[in-house]
Amino acid sequence: MVAMKTKGQEDEAPEERVPHLPWMRHPVDIDSFSGCPVTSLPRLDPRLAEALQRMGIESFFPVQVSTWLETIGPGAFQRDICINSPTGSGKTLAYALPIVQMLSTRKVRCLRALVVLPTRDLALQVKEVFDVIAPVVGLTVASAVGQSSIADEISNLIKKSKQELYPSLDDEYVEMEPQTKVDILVATPGRLMDHINMTKGFSLEHLQYLVVDETDRMLREAYQSWLPTVIQFTRPTNQDHFRHDTAGRTLLHPLTTIRRSGVERGFKGKCYPRLAKIVCSATLTQDPSKLSQLELHHPLLLNSGKKRYRIPTKLESYKLICTSNIKPLCLIVLLQELRGEKCLVFTKSVDDSHRLSTLLGFFDDLPFKFSEFSSLQRESTRRKTLAAFKEGKIDVLIGSDIMARGIHIDGLRYVINYEMPQYVKTYIHRAGRTARAG
Numbered sequence: 001m002v003a004m005k006t007k008g009q010e011d012e013a014p015e016e017r018v019p020h021l022p023w024m025r026h027p028v029d030i031d032s033f034s035g036c037p038v039t040s041l042p043r044l045d046p047r048l049a050e051a052l053q054r055m056g057i058e059s060f061f062p063v064q065v066s067t068w069l070e071t072i073g074p075g076a077f078q079r080d081i082c083i084n085s086p087t088g089s090g091k092t093l094a095y096a097l098p099i100v101q102m103l104s105t106r107k108v109r110c111l112r113a114l115v116v117l118p119t120r121d122l123a124l125q126v127k128e129v130f131d132v133i134a135p136v137v138g139l140t141v142a143s144a145v146g147q148s149s150i151a152d153e154i155s156n157l158i159k160k161s162k163q164e165l166y167p168s169l170d171d172e173y174v175e176m177e178p179q180t181k182v183d184i185l186v187a188t189p190g191r192l193m194d195h196i197n198m199t200k201g202f203s204l205e206h207l208q209y210l211v212v213d214e215t216d217r218m219l220r221e222a223y224q225s226w227l228p229t230v231i232q233f234t235r236p237t238n239q240d241h242f243r244h245d246t247a248g249r250t251l252l253h254p255l256t257t258i259r260r261s262g263v264e265r266g267f268k269g270k271c272y273p274r275l276a277k278i279v280c281s282a283t284l285t286q287d288p289s290k291l292s293q294l295e296l297h298h299p300l301l302l303n304s305g306k307k308r309y310r311i312p313t314k315l316e317s318y319k320l321i322c323t324s325n326i327k328p329l330c331l332i333v334l335l336q337e338l339r340g341e342k343c344l345v346f347t348k349s350v351d352d353s354h355r356l357s358t359l360l361g362f363f364d365d366l367p368f369k370f371s372e373f374s375s376l377q378r379e380s381t382r383r384k385t386l387a388a389f390k391e392g393k394i395d396v397l398i399g400s401d402i403m404a405r406g407i408h409i410d411g412l413r414y415v416i417n418y419e420m421p422q423y424v425k426t427y428i429h430r431a432g433r434t435a436r437a438g
């Protein structure tokens with residue numbers, strides 16, 4: 001059953017509450033920016049322009065233009081950026097492009113950008129975007145999502161220590177070399193904490209950019225308190241260029257991360273640049289207690305339109321009213337009508353997904369192929385099912401909210417809420433699996 005915008009329903013929407021936080025009351029309106037051809041974006045590295053065009057991207061969406069103008073150029077990252085833009089509006093590239101451009105002039109390779117997402121599928125999807133643009137400017141990207149063994153991840157992340165190669169090297173020199181051999185890391189909280197706590201040589205000391213995607217979800221769940229840990233390890237200090245390592249010896253600091261251009265308010269005299277943060281979601285929270293965990297510096301809100309949340313302009317919504325005892329049959333008739341098109345069917349729980357899939361299994365010769373997709377299944381089964389769905393071998397996925405956020409599936413035409421979700425946010429993320437990228 002899908003909700004329909006009945007006439008006048010919008011007028012019934014609750015008056016927009018004034019945000020508690022002053023900086024959220026005067027956002028930059030993303031809708032005031034128009035798209036811009038890739039070749040006309042000011043200061044864009046031509047190598048990146050070429051890579052984007054090879055990817056089939058000829059022009060930038062408004063959220064990408066507005067984010068670029070707040071991060072590249074004279075105001076470069078002087079303020080932390082909060083992006084509240086509808087599903088499918090292109091937020092990933094909006095943050096990936098400025099970070100890759102800013103790091104393209106780095107001299108020494110070490111971990112400088114960290115992007116954290118709530119699920120493995122989402123993190124791998126974002127890594128694919130970095131994989132297209134980062135290498136063309138000489139940057140290395142890795143993921144820490146638990147898709148491969150932690151040993152494999154470590155070998156991708158950490159350099160072989162020079163001491164193994166040249167035992168005669170003295171410790172001080174070895175200490176000086178940064179150990180991480182990637183510039184950008186895309187991670188899920190669990191694996192990130194594994195590396196922070198256990199991986200020798202894994203260090204955030206040179207981190208300059210932190211992206212928290214799907215922020216409202218990332219702030220709602222503690223995920224082993226990854227955020228306070230990252231904030232603590234990257235908090236700028238007044239320390240001078242000489243650092244005392246654990247043994248108390250004074251070392252010339254191995255690598256003083258050079259401050260960025262622009263006057264950084266409140267950070268005079270600190271040899272480390274502030275950690276620049278970008279947070280984004282289609283349903284960004286306005287809750288001060290949640291946002292305070294991020295310790296945002298002079299935050300700037302980029303918002304789409306005047307409303308708090310918005311569904312994509314091209315999304316059409318309908319509702320189908322039936323009695324509960326024939327609801328499964330109505331779903332089957334509806335899916336028969338939509339046969340051949342990719343559909344996501346959302347139920348309210350994993351058990352309901354399993355029950356509904358089992359029920360549909362009793363019907364012979366349905367003119368569409370369906371499969372359950374829920375956290376009850378093994379990760380490998382889910383990965384195969386998603387791949388078959390993307391290839392068109394399966395028409396209908398029946399699942400719970402595991403596939404609601406961020407997942408992008410080309411050609412997905414229909415989202416069916418078999419049960420209406422409890423929260424508006426959930427509805428927006430579910431419906432936002434379609435009508436993406438205009």
Ligand SMILES: Nc1ncnc2c1ncn2[C@@H]1O[C@H](COP(=O)(O)OP(=O)(O)OP(=O)(O)O)[C@@H](O)[C@H]1O
Pocket residue numbers: 056057058059060061064085086087088089090091092093281282405406407408432436437
């Ligand atoms: N400038 C562009 N031109 C054409 N397609 C684009 C452009 N930018 C992004 N896309 C495509 O739009 C789709 C949605 O992008 P993306 O996943 O970044 O949206 P999003 O805002 O993060 O959505 P969600 O809130 O659901 O995570 C992707 O397939 C991406 O390749």
